[in-house]
Amino acid sequence: MNDSFSGAGFPGAGNSRGFGLGDLGAGLWDAMDQLRSTFEQRPTTRMSRGDVRAAVLALLAEQPMHGYQIIQRIEERSGGSWKPSAGSVYPTLQLLADEGLISAEESEGRKTYSLTEAGRAAAEEAGEKPAPWEGSSARDGSRHTALPKAGVELAQAAAQVARSGSPEQVREAVDILDDARRRLYGLLAQG
Known part of the structure; x- marks a missing residue:
């Protein structure tokens, strides 16, 4: 006799997965x-170094932030499709500081970054283009979440x-x- 009505009232309840279904x-x-x-x-959601730079400038134009906040905000704004690594954000912050576009202030063990006058001008210039998280690859990625x-x-x-x-x-x-x-x-x- 086959086990077509065995266990829990479902046909073949003794299946290999052990769920009784x-x-x-x-x-x-x-x-x-x-x-x-x-x-x-x-699809991969890796963005270019220029995208990280543009994203950092756009976010710092809104308010000063520390590196982890920048990573979180990029992830939020991209609908979860792009979360840059600390290995791409912190070197970008250092590069922007070296270029004189941002300054860092340490408070409670964290560096908070803000735009300098030159940084504000660069952010305004970059602000004429859509923010990187609004680009097609980030937008297409959100449909995959x-x-x-x-x-x-x-x-x-x-x-x-x-x-x-x-x-x-x-x-x-x-x-x-x-x-x-x-x-x-x-x-x-x-x-």
């Missing part, structure tokens, strides 16, 4: 793995329903997911 659970987890791998194929996160969270919720939901809840979840899929394709069809 049989073919339903295995298929769901495989789909989740495929979804995750699809979204993990993101919110949607994948929402997709993975949806797959996790579906897996939870499959693990602990009643057969009626599972059927309802399938209907909800089918509707969501149709609506997503409908978005693309709108052009």
Whole structure:
């Protein structure tokens, strides 16, 4: 006799993943793995040294900041698609200081950087162009953060329903997911 109705009322509950979900659970987890791998194929978000320089000048034109704040603000403004490393920000700060465009003031063990008069002029000149986090690569990168996160969270919720939901809840979840899929394709069809 096959185990098509063994354990927890799901066909083939004794699957290799050990979740007690049989073919339903295995298929769901495989789909989740495929979804995750699809979204993990993101383009690189490495920016050029000139972009880091322009970003630092743009942020310091708003207010004095320390290096870690600069890194955080760039990440925030780019929607998470660009987070420069300390290894690119701090050398840039040193270079700008050497050029006389910024000055550093130490307070409570941290250096806070601000623009000099020459730095303000350079920031104004650079301000005529879009900020680096508004550039196409940063903007395109942001579409690779919110949607994948929402997709993975949806797959996790579906897996939870499959693990602990009643057969009626599972059927309802399938209907909800089918509707969501149709609506997503409908978005693309709108052009």
